[in-house]
């Protein structure tokens with residue numbers, strides 16, 4: 480296994496001039512040995528580009544890739560000793576499941592008995608033990624992709640295993656099981672795993688550290704709770720969560736916060752720079768409170784959706800800005816749509832942003 484360091488940028492076109500010319504803007508990042516990482520972001524944000532640069536399928540247009548301090552920028556995937564799992568199964572249909580799993584080990588001249596043991600362990604982990612002697616050709620798409628996952632995980636000596644949206648072809652029910660399984664496998668095998676996905680649930684279930692990307696930029700690297708509680712960038716607030724964070728344009732003037740045409744006195748301990756900023760609050764923390772509560776503003780209730788596990792309220796501040804508030808199903812019933820209520824905007828979970836960046 481290896482500690483992977485990136486200090487690079489990548490543009491597919493020559494002579495990049497502006498940010499939009501880069502698939503990956505200049506970044507410095509380290510993936511620790513034995514960690515479980517996810518690269519998460521919308522289509523086109525640069526996840527696959529980053530993965531391909533790590534695997535050696537792509538040479539960055541500037542900068543370096545280090546594996547345990549060794550410069551591997553121009554080394555092939557084989558030289559880097561990387562295993563990869565792609566979106567679609569890459570297996571040999573004419574071989575049995577056991578032969579498929581054994582293939583990467585046999586290729587490296589691993590002794591027979593060791594191969595047998597390791598294939599047994601991996602098959603057990605992926606619930607493939609009962610199919611070891613079946614020919615791959617006759618199996619379902621799910622089972623074939625499990626073999627691909629197994630082939631990626633079977634070698635204990637790899638620098639890292641890279642997954643590019645590996646559960647795309649998997650049935651939704653099995654997907655849920657496999658996500659959890661991969662997490663468990665990570666704890667047992669202690670391999671460095673890097674997993675590309677645009678699905679936040681997949682990333683947050685699997686990874687200890689999630690790299691959130693947008694427009695060629697890694698805007699935050701952190702565990703699930705940090706991404707939820709303290710999004711470092713408005714994109715993280717917006718992208719993580721369902722629905723994402725509410726944002727309200729505001730201005731600090733003296734000891735007050737002006738927003739939605741109203742004035743909220745800031746608590747004495749709150750130190751914010753004077754001038755414009757954005758207030759961010761997650762629907763989970765936008766609570767309905769008694770009229771006139773400190774840090775709260777009046778709003779109109781526009782819509783109530785019963786989502787089964789909770790109520791999702793749409794409220795509107797004066798000036799017309801709509802916010803989402805998530806209410807526990809056993810909370811006191813909200814007023815009828817069109818009615819007035821007060822919502823708590825200032826509190827321990829409120830974040831403030833200058834431009835798109837979180838203020839300390």
Ligand SMILES: Nc1ncnc2c1ncn2[C@@H]1O[C@H](COP(=O)(O)OP(=O)(O)OP(=O)(O)O)[C@@H](O)[C@H]1O
Nearest residue numbers: 491492502520521522523524525526527528529677
């Ligand atoms: N071979 C290529 N030549 C030119 N531009 C490319 C190439 N591959 C990717 N790009 C561009 O680079 C940017 C990042 O693409 P990349 O595939 O890394 O994103 P991604 O986050 O993996 O998206 P997706 O989930 O859709 O694969 C996009 O604007 C894409 O159009």
